[in-house]
Amino acid sequence: MDARDVIKVGMSAERSLIVPPERTVGHFVPGMPMVYATPMMILEMELVSGDAIKSCLEPGWVTVGTEVDIRHLAATPVGATVRTLARVVGVERRVIRFEVEAFDDKRRIGEGRHARGLVNIEAFTKQFGGI
Template identity: 60%
Template sequence: MDARDFITVGMSAERLTTVTQDITVQHFVPYMPAVFATPLMILEMEMASGEAVYPVLPAGWISVGSEVDIRHLAPAFVGQTVRTTATVSAVERRLVRFEVASFVGPRKIGDGRHARGLVEVALFTRRFAEG
């Protein structure tokens, strides 16, 4: 299986999430401010990346995160809507690279790069179930 046969540079997806108390740093570390937690911003970036390619994956295949290089540039507060984008920037045989970014309105709050590997679910599950 070669991802270059069905995934192309420029494919993209976008996600919207509203910052709630349970996805703030303060939810996990009480003395910290109630702002969008960096790991959850990264999760949104990973999810947008996966959604950008999932519709074209062969049946029984998924993508899994393998690399993250992210900057968290500015806060997002409870009640604000964060828009996260992911765009395919390169495609290798079994690896897809993305440019990712998160915004509150026009203000960029995070950006970076992410990579996802393509795996066949049945083989992946069997390999790791066997230990």
């Protein structure tokens, strides 16, 4: 599968979540503040990027995260709504590049770039033994 045949610059998606205690720094590191953790924000950015293109993928194909260049700009407390957006900005044969952003109820809390690689599940499973 060649991503350039089916994925177009400008495709986008959006996700929202209410920050639970389980996604805070304090949940993972005792004594730290109970604010939205950077790795959890990056996870949402990866998921929304996948959402933007998954309907275009042929059966048996998925994308996996390969690059992240993200800045976490502001703390977000438990209970706040976080909205994450991704937009395709580049398409290569097997790599899709995204601009990603995250906002809480008040401001932009994260921004950056992300890339996902196109993977054939059957070939991957033969090489690595499964996902």
